[in-house]
Amino acid sequence: MRINLSSNTDILAVTPTLFGFVPTNSIVAILLDNIGDRRTVHVSARYDIVEPLDVAAQLANTLPLQQPNGDMRLVILIAITDPEHDKHAGDHLDAAQRHITARGASILKRLHTPAVDAGNTWTDVDTGDTGTTVDYRTSEVGLLMAVEHGRIVRATRDDIAAEFTPTEQAPAPDVDTESAEFSTQIVRDMATAFEDPTTLTPQLAANAGLLITANTTHRDALLIASTEHPQSGATVWTHLARQLRGRARIEALALAAACFYCSDDAVRAAIALEAARHTAADAGLPDTTLVTLLDTAVQAAVPPAKLRQVFAQLAAKPPTE
Template sequence: MTIPAIRTNAELIAAIPVILGYAVTNNLIVVMLADRDGQRSIGCALSLPLSADVEQVVSIPEQAVAAVEQNDSAILIAISADPEMRDRATELLDAARDGLRNAGMPVICRLVATSAIDAGSWIDIDTFDTGDTFGYAGTVLAAETVFGGSPIATSRDEVVAEFAPAGAGRAPIDSDEVTTGGTVDDVREVLAGQRAPSDDLAARVAAVITDDVRLRDALLMAGIDDPGPSAAVWTRLASRMRGVARVQALSIAACHYYLNGDGLRAGIAIDVALADSADTGEQVPALTSLLDTALRAGFAPTQLREVFASASNAAKR
């Protein structure tokens, strides 16, 4: 996402739901900044609930190593309209500042805002400067984002619901019953918008990606050049799968979301995949672990693309 120049605290607060992909409330936001091409720009934004433990907040640099390395300063924002949360917000702002400073990243501003959704107010807890805020929905950035095909959810829970399993489709089948080439071609047709994903295709794909990691990777690479639509297709396919196959499909969806710059859905897809993997008692697939590490470390999508491109080239040799 290209973020235009942000000149005021109010503009920054209104941009947060757009950057994160959902309307935030009762959250601590870490906005990391860097000089790129001679301009100050937002490198990434991380969000934690105000219910998070202090230890979790202090460890942000350890969980987002690449993000800290790629950016050089931060702005911290606590968002809550609840007066009873103000002491908690200040405590977490202190913890986040200390953790980032210990990692060598200065915090240039710490704000507490009543809302990023509607009109409200902000205060700088270090300088005691104050100002008004405005809702994100009326901003040019929000309009461009929605028009570009990236809706802004009303909450994180709304996005999580996108990854819920659907009703049972076709019963699982053995890979011996699947024509591999035909299945791969059918997936490519779906990714190209030539057909809709069916229960039969989901069952065949489930068998393929469970039994052969090379075919799973081939299917992953099939949609890598147009990751947005591919991510949506794999989310739909995953909803009709169960067990290890669902974990693999969610991981492919996460990869494509990440390559498309949708860190929110990539992270949720991986969280759901890890939870499902724990429920099955199966070992977490290497792809899932790789993506989980990349997301938590804050690797840029371009870096992840280079990893898969290198792996693909190596496989062709």
């Protein structure tokens, strides 16, 4: 999807859509690929304004500032802060610029606004230019994301995290994972659910939860199948993860993260992985290989298309049993 960012007002209007929630009291970095006369959003990142200044260095070290061809990406820095944080915001913008340029990247612009909803004054801190923010919900990109991708911007990041909160636990699995017939039927039923999430039942959730924890081969088969329908796959695995507990919940959250990332929703992917790690810590379990793989991909801003290629390569692996 092409996004028109012809002004500072457009940049601020797109910010909630990039994250899926309305950032407040935050330092935001938007990385742009710089290829010919085209500049497209590669990835975005944020941290809370109350963080110490050394977080700016961590941001610069984490951002994928170099393009595959060796050229450096352009960076837009934004401070979205209440007036009482203005001085601290300026310090963060200066520190972030210093660390990012030290790594060879260029800062395209630095903006400040107290909030990104309509009617606030934005300032270009380097030129002194000012303007007024617009309603992000009726902006071009906000409407495109809502209509074409069904994405609604949440009020806060916590509202997104609540989407992964456990609900009523699924019943016990009703068959034995050692049965080939059981495994085949569950894979088929889940494939149907990825095409039509309304077919997912609590009993299917329970059976699938048992399968993905007991059999890595079948888990990977479901990973491949669900990332072929990433938006509905994300819906299914999120719904399933909320009904599962322990290791099954961890695996389902990881699969949800994979689907979210493949559908270009890096924020929900990261939050799903956070929930998986918290579940593991609460249960005294180590992170799974899939959680670690996906976390590395998210932190490195690996292009979703590349991750889909990795999953496709899994399909070529012979069964291990």
